[in-house]
Amino acid sequence: xxxxxxxxxxxxxxxxxxxxxxxxxxxxxxxxxxxxxxxxxxxxxxxxxxxxxxxxxxxxxxxxxxxxxxxxxxxxxxxxxxxxxxxxxxxxxxxxxxxxxxxxxxxxxxxxxxxxxxxxxxxxxxxxxxxxxxxxxxxxxxxxxxxxxxxxxxxxxxxxxxxxxxxxxxxxxxxxxxxxxxxxx
Numbered sequence: 338x339x340x341x342x343x344x345x346x347x348x349x350x351x352x353x354x355x356x357x358x359x360x361x362x363x364x365x366x367x368x369x370x371x372x373x374x375x376x377x378x379x380x381x382x383x384x385x386x387x388x389x390x391x392x393x394x395x396x397x398x399x400x401x402x403x404x405x406x407x408x409x410x411x412x413x414x415x416x417x418x419x420x421x422x423x424x425x426x427x428x429x430x431x432x433x434x435x436x437x438x439x440x441x442x443x444x445x446x447x448x449x450x451x452x453x454x455x456x457x458x459x460x461x462x463x464x465x466x467x468x469x470x471x472x473x474x475x476x477x478x479x480x481x482x483x484x485x486x487x488x489x490x491x492x493x494x495x496x497x498x499x500x501x502x503x504x505x506x507x508x509x510x511x512x513x514x515x516x517x518x519x520x521x522x
Contacts, residue, residue, distance in 0.1 A: 344373065344374050344375055344376045345374060345375045345376070345411045345412070345515040345518055345519060346376050346378070346409065346410045346411050347375060347376065347377045347378070347410055347411060347412050347413065347414050347511070347514065347515070347518075348377075348378050348379075348380055348406050348407050348410040348412075348413050348414070349364040349367070349368070349377050349378065349379040349380065349413075349414045349415075349416065350379075350380055350382060350413060350414070350415045350416070350417075350428065350431060351364055351379065351382065351416055351417070352382075352415065352416065352417025352418055352424070352425040352427060352428035352464070352468075353417065353418050353425060353427070354382065354383065354427055357496075358418070359418065359454045359456075359490045359491070359494045360416040360417055360418055360454055361379070361416075362494040362495075362496060362497060362498070363416045363452065363454060363487075363490075363494055363498060363507070364377070364379050364414065364416050365379065365497060366494065366497040366498030366504065367414070367498070367504075367507055367508065367511060369497065370498070370504060370508060371508070371511065374515070375511065375512075375515050377414065377511075378406060378410070380402075380403055380406050380407075381399070382403070382427050382428070382430075382431045383399060384397065384399050384400055384403065384427075384430060384431055384434055385397050385399070385400075386430055387430055387433040387434055387437075389437075392434075392437050392438065400434045403431065403434060403435060404434070404435060404443050407435055407443040407444060407447065408443035410447070411448070411515070411518035411519070412447065412448035412449065412450070412514050412515070412517065412518035413444070413447055413448070413449045413450070413477070414449075414450045414452065414511065414514065415428065415449060415450070415451045415452065415468060416452045416453075416454060417451075417452070417453055417454070417461065417464055417468060418453070418454055418455060418461060418464065419453060419455050419459075419461035419462075419463055419464035419465075420464070422463045422464075423463055423464055423467050424464050424467040424468055424471070425464070428468065429471065432444075432468075432471050432472070432475070435475075436474075436475045442475050444472070444475045444477040445475060445476060445477070446476070446477070446478055447477050447478060448477075448478045448480060448514055448517045448518045449472055449477045449478065449479055449480065449514075450480045450485070450510055450511065450513075450514040451465055451468045451469060451472070451479065451480075451484075451485070452485040452486075452487065452507060452510070453465040453468070453485070453486050453487070454487045454490040454494075455487070455488055455490055456488075456489065456490055456491045457488055457489075458488040458489060459486075459488055460486035460487045460488035460489075460490075461486060461487075461488075462484075462486050465484060465486055478517070480510070480513060480514050480517055482510070482513055483510070485506065485507055485510045487503060487507075
């Protein structure tokens with residue numbers, strides 16, 4: 338059960354490595370607008386490609402840090418673009434690392450909120466479906482409720498979140514995730 342005397346700890350994963358990415362700006366904007374009862378740590382996904390030969394206790398340090406952050410968190414927020422109608426390789430690679438070792442993944446039963454963003458009006462719906470499919474196979478706990486799929490992102494994020502409706506909608510989703518994570522047994 339969640340200790341109500343400490344903030345809910347969330348980990349943010351951006352599906353884009355670009356410094357000025359809309360995904361990273363969304364995570365930063367959310368972090369900057371969260372109540373004191375919720376912390377959001379944004380993790381770096383500059384990881385080597387998944388290689389089972391390297392997946393051992395003394396494997397890549399970046400992977401150990403990612404797994405430790407996710408394991409210590411109460412929940413995960415994924416914000417990702419859609420590349421070529423699907424999940425970006427950087428995010429799939431991170432989920433592959435986090436899903437191992439088989440049966441002992443730090444994502445098993447971990448509450449996860451998926452947010453997809455796109456300059457297109459579709460908002461990354463195909464990537465959203467693919468991320469959910471990957472998370473279900475781990476099996477993480479995908480947050481139910483309205484999907485957070487945001488089209489026209491270029492007008493909503495400029496270094497941070499500038500669209501107040503977008504901010505309110507995504508903060509509501511974060512609040513639902515925090516509530517879900519506090520109810521874990």
